[in-house]
Amino acid sequence: MSPVTRDSEKSFKGISRRGLILLGAQVGFVGLLGLRLRYLQVTQAGQYRLLAEENRINIRLIPPARGIISDRNGVVIADNQQNYRVVLVREQADDVAGVLERLSHLIPLDRDAQSQILDATKRRASFVPLTVAENLTWQQISAVSANAPGLPGITPEVGLSRHYPLGANFTHIVGYVGPVSDYDLSRIDDRDPLLQIPKFQIGKSGVERKVESRLRGKAGIKRIEVNAVGRVMREIDRDEGDNGANIGLTVEQGLQSYVQARLAGQSAAAVLMDVHNGDLMTMGSTPSFDPNAFVTGISAKDYNSLLQDPFRPLVDKSVQGAYPPGSTFKMMVALAALEEGLIDLRETVYCPGYYELGNRKFHCWKRHGHGRMNLKDSLKNSCDVFYYDVARRVGIEKITGMAKRFGLGAIHNLPLSGETSGLTPTKAWKRKNRNNASWLIGDTLNAGIGQGFVLASPLQLAVMAARLASGTAVEPRVIKTMDGRELHAKTAPLLGVSTSALNAVRGGMFAVSNLRGGTAFSTRIAEKSMQMAGKTGTSQVRNITAAERARGVIRNADLPWERRDHALFVGFAPFDKPRFSVSVVVEHGGGGSRAAAPIARDIMLQALYGQQPPLSAYPASQRGRIRTRQKKLSQLLADQSERRG
DSSP states (O other), X not given: OOHHHHHHHHHHHHHHHHHHHHHHHHHHHHHHHHHXXXXXXXXXXXXXXXXXXXXXXXXXXXXXXXXXXXXXXXXXXXXXXXXXXXXXXXXGOSXXXXXXXXXXXXXXXXXXXXXXXXXXXXXXXXXXXXXXXXXXXXXXXXXXXXXXXXXTTEEEEEEEEEEOTTGGGGHHHHOOEEEOOHHHHHXXXXXXXXXXXXXXXXXXXXXXXXXXXXXXXXXXXXXXXXXXXXXXXXXXXXXXXXXXXXXXXXXXXXXXXXXXXXXXXSSEEEEEEETTXXXXXXXXXXSOXXXXXXXXXXXXXXXXXXXXXXXXXXXXXXXXXXXOOGGGGHHHXXXXXXXXXXXXXXXXXXXXXXXXXXXXXXXXXXXXXXXXXXXXXXXXXXXHHXXXXXXXXXXXXXXXXXXXXXXXXXXXXXXXXTOOOOBOOOHHHHHHHTTTOOOOHHHHHHHHTTOTTOBBOHHHHHHHHHHHHHSBOOOOBOEEEETTEEOOOOOOOBOOOOHHHHHHHHHHHHHHHHSTTOTTGGGOOOSGGGOOEEEEEEXXXXXXXXXXXXXXXXXXXXXXXXXSOEEEEEEEEOSSSOOEEEEEEXXXXXXXXXXXXXXXXXXXXXXXXXXXXXXXXXXXXXXXXXXXXXXXXXXXXXXXXXXXX
């Protein structure tokens, strides 16, 4: 073999070895690359898919529909209306201030509003949608949609907003909602993400606030695809969440509207209650206000006008008002004395027009006195001297103990704002709250006629009357159904007061309204099957001085309104088979027989008949006047209905 051939073979073998090494390296590299690709595409696919989706998919909360509130017959009191609105997501807007400025050319959005929105974006996470404007017209929302490419981060939406179709008639019971505020977030321990959405509506008062968690519901979630400038391309999927619970109240719409109309023009309250199951059929408080003004935020000017109104429209007088009960408290004193065996039905007390205690005289409302009074006559004529004498014998502890059994001085835990406990005083209470002062006999005498330290709300007075009628510790309630489920009233236990004592007091109340000379005889119910037992009351706002008495006492009507006496009435009907109890308080209305008793009678008859009562239910001499009043009330209610559409 030639030298050339041997050299060629050696060279070929060398090249083959290098080629194999190179090929092996290439194969190894491709294998490693394949393994890496498999790791990225299979093992890590979920993670990178999520990273990719985060660039194009947004997750947003879907506010649930707030629960509907209706009356006992299903008439809607609070519902939801469609609301065209615009929201902003800060992380999708390059220049928030610039976007808001461009948006202001399409919808009403002044400088102050823009500034508030900019402040809100700094306090909220960048991904939380901020409500920029709501209650927009279809034309306005269309203009925003058409200009969406130039408004990054802006999204037009159709939401729901609270609406109160019956206006002011149910404000103090149902309450109202308003935009969630920083103050709201500071006072409630609730981590619901819905509350982080600015302008999300939550309950501010009444049932709306007290049952907020049930009415609010649970948020849903939707995933939407957006393009590079944040414009929504499509909705990928959604979970609707849970709507709020629907609530049915015990109140009756027609009766509530009637009561508000009957009390119109006065600073007053009225409560009507079922004496057997505690259903509150109506809870009127006047004046009232339109809760729809608070839904999107009331102006400072309008709110201040409500605050400065001397009739206090923002206060629910039926549960928040605490008044000296006056003579309506006398039944508690009588029952305490009867149960202690300190008086009997035949015993009399002489009333010369005053009661002497040391060198002080406690006057009766009747200047020259009533003469001899027994228990029945003392209630019928509302003799103060009788109760000065009896209260002194019974003592404040026994009187207060009896009052508490009848629902006075107690919170009844209704889902209403600011329910007052009133006040049924004791010796210990005075020491604690009056700089360790001792209880005086004069304090007991004042308490005996429902003055002094004693305070009660119209609700408590209605409960007292209901317990007098039924003999049971019936509790008031305002919620009848929850999400279609009936909430049955608890069986009320007996009060533990003797039937003879209850009957004695009931007989006195019957005399007040149905026997000639009774303080409410002029406002009796003429229909025998519906006769009402009641008690008038007049509570002093100011003390009458000795000089004024010497001049014959200044007439209540001659005083400025805010210094006049409060007028009260409590009662139940029908007397033989009680169905409802009623209480009425007219602030600074003067005498209970003139101002409160006529209102109570009208409300009771409206409830018993279920409609406008016939004139035959009234005394014949009053029917002309009653007919005129009924026509005015009917017209007022018709006008209200027409305005609501």
